[in-house]
Amino acid sequence: MTSGATVALRTKDLKKSYGRQVALAGLDLEVPTGVVYGFLGPNGAGKTTTMRILTGLIRPNSGTISMMGQPFDRTRRDLLHHVGSLIEAPSFYPHLSARNNLRVLGATGLAVSNARVEELLELVGLRDRANDRVSRYSMGMKQRLGIAVALLNDPELLLLDEPANGLDPSGIVGLRDTLKALAASGKTVLISSHILPEVQQMADIVGIVAAGRLITQGPLDELLTGQAIVRVRVRPDEVAGANAILTRIAGESRVEVTDPEAAWLVAHVAADKATDVNRALAEAGIYASGLEGGSDLESLFLQLTAPPAPPPSAAAPGTIPGWNSGAAS
């Protein structure tokens, strides 16, 4: 995937179990330098476990990791001096101010200057509240401070687990701009998030994991191009005719009737073919009551991570469709 490009982070056959619970079943990640990498997966896919391993909090059962071209294990914790992270909820001393938290937490690992602390307070928009106790902060303000902690040592590699949690719209825009700017300056950002439209706006490369394995990994544009669709809704008695027209445009085996009752058809063609589809249907006297083109990350994600549908009799009473894909992470 990255021939010629340097790799900031690589994992090879990474495995981790908690008792009988397999969290990672042989994860192979490859994150090139200078990109925003969207690390996606359903709940329990192994994302947080991966983040914990990458920050030295837990050890893998087997497998190898290299960071910035060097092997990383418990004897090379110094590599973490060049890594910034925000894993799960941000952690602070609630009785201290934001400024003092940055100073205290900045005293661990590589020493951080007071000037850097002030710079980060400005960057995350907390300068005006920098002397307030963190216990008085809102969730969004704590998240901003957590991002500042992750950036303390001007890291080469940034690992962020749900960094947009609790941020207001301006905070999200600020985060997006900051991460893009970091990647543009040659830093590498690995971001795990369930807010897929946000990831789609930020990520250059995406890796999707499920059940502790990498399902797909590659440049976002390429992945989405291969997943482009046009969805059409017609009258139920016009499904056969519409199917024939869509097959003519999209090709054999590229059209599905996803919902016969509601008469939705999906053609796997580029989203910009929606106009052609509409015109062809109209010329045949079929007027679509619904038509949309798309190639969104959410569709790709759901398609790749959807568990096999259980037989109707096997469904647990009260189970909400789509909520049965996760375990624990």
Add this chain to the structure above:
Amino acid sequence: MKLILIGVRKFWTRTATLVSILIAVGLLCLEFVGIAISYRAAVSGGTRGEGMDPSTFSWFLTFPGAFDAILSIIFSFGGIIGLIYVATMSGTEWSWGTLKVAVSRGQSRSLYVIATFASISLILLGGVLVMFVTGLVAAFVGASIAGISAGNPFDPAVFPGLLAKLLRTWIALSALTSLAYAVTMVAKSQMAGVGTVIGYFLVSIIGPALLPDFVKEIFKYLPFSISSDAIGLSGAPGNASSGNIIDPTIALLITVGWLVGLIAVTCLSVERTEITG
């Protein structure tokens, strides 16, 4: 060194630090007032003072005996409060997730464990000094209530030995509280730390009176008893339970051994543990 000083700053500014010192100081003052009142009762010979020896109480209120009395109170009241304080302080490193941040920033786990305890130990030193100075004042006030002279606390013959005893008290308290630190850090829970050390403290006080002789022998070398002996207090006259069981120098060496051993165990455990949550 920076990690230790930063640690002092983060612990010193916690409300629990001030509250703990105030409670310890309050108990110390109450103790001296109580002793003064008991002395008056013993001297007056009323029903409340029946069978009491005034010299036992005057020893607490006059220097140099008051020095040992102050240090003894620092170790006993300060010890139990210190145990709870240390378990609370170290437990929040887990519950607040700040240990997680330090480790993920590439901080050596063992160094963090040692530096954190060193910071707490320096706070304990501050607490010991505050209690000691308060104790001096309380002894004078107590002597005044009792209607006797407290004597000269700045006797040049006593002062060097006093500094050594103060230092020993701090080491003894550090060794004792390292037990709370170890339990809390290994169990990753301040509740486990507080519960265990309070249980241990009570067993150390009550246990020797109830248990068979061979168990008593073991208790002599456990942190609470041995640290108490390490201070080398003389004990009040007529008080059979006071005084040292083990020679103070040997006790000090064993105390330091406990301190180093417990911190080493903590380091090993934290090095190996998985940090989740």
